[in-house]
Amino acid sequence: MNHEVLAIRHVHFEDLGSLELVLGERSRPVRYLDVGFARIEAPDPAAPSLMVILGGPISASDDARYPTITPLLSMIEKRIVAGLPTLGICLGAQLIARALGARVYRAPQTELGWTPLTLTEAGRASPLRHLDGTLTSMLHWHGDTFDLPAGATHLASTAACENQAFSWGEHVLGLQCHPEIRADRFEPWLIGNAGEIASEGIDVRELRADTARLGPRLEEGARRMFGEWLDQVEKKA
Numbered sequence: 001m002n003h004e005v006l007a008i009r010h011v012h013f014e015d016l017g018s019l020e021l022v023l024g025e026r027s028r029p030v031r032y033l034d035v036g037f038a039r040i041e042a043p044d045p046a047a048p049s050l051m052v053i054l055g056g057p058i059s060a061s062d063d064a065r066y067p068t069i070t071p072l073l074s075m076i077e078k079r080i081v082a083g084l085p086t087l088g089i090c091l092g093a094q095l096i097a098r099a100l101g102a103r104v105y106r107a108p109q110t111e112l113g114w115t116p117l118t119l120t121e122a123g124r125a126s127p128l129r130h131l132d133g134t135l136t137s138m139l140h141w142h143g144d145t146f147d148l149p150a151g152a153t154h155l156a157s158t159a160a161c162e163n164q165a166f167s168w169g170e171h172v173l174g175l176q177c178h179p180e181i182r183a184d185r186f187e188p189w190l191i192g193n194a195g196e197i198a199s200e201g202i203d204v205r206e207l208r209a210d211t212a213r214l215g216p217r218l219e220e221g222a223r224r225m226f227g228e229w230l231d232q233v234e235k236k237a
Helices: 018-025 069-082 091-099 127-131 187-192 194-199 204-236
Strands: 005-009 030-034 050-053 086-089 104-114 139-146 153-157 165-168 172-175
Touching (some): 018 204, 050 069, 050 091, 069 086, 069 091, 086 091, 091 104, 104 194, 104 204, 139 204, 187 204, 194 204
Parallel strands (some): 050 086, 086 172
Antiparallel strands (some): 153 165, 165 172
């Protein structure tokens, strides 16, 4: 069995974060495919044991400006049809939703900062229970949202964004939020997104302080969530 994890990365600082620590503990090799530096069509989408599509500042529906979107959607569709474990974070969740036929569109407001998740009953019965708002807050950083795909299970929401997390079947998980964030590696996010932070009227010092205060607890919960989800999908593989 191929234990390699393929992570599709759009910007360098939006990596697997705390989730990569879990994979390291399990001796699971990670290979990053950096969008813009490598041919997206090159990897066999069915070869990795897990594919993770990470976040980025582009829109999942902007095919005309970003030609990398179409081959990414094709990869995701092939993995879903094959019943292979697939995880999407932020832009990655939007791409999964779109691959499943759902609409991706501009949200009424940009959600940027820390807000706890509200889990559905299904969410509380899933590995996401470790991310419940009674246990930890959550980092959000997105301007787009999506409709819940047909056949998906709604897992979590916030007041600003109804569809924060969903599962589809037993092998697909989409997370609009950012559970992977590590407080000790957050400064590149602030530097790389300085323009957006300023345009949204957010005090970068407050965002940095919130992350230092809330990030460690989120990391603990995210690692538990991801480990449990891996156990579940690998049992079905």
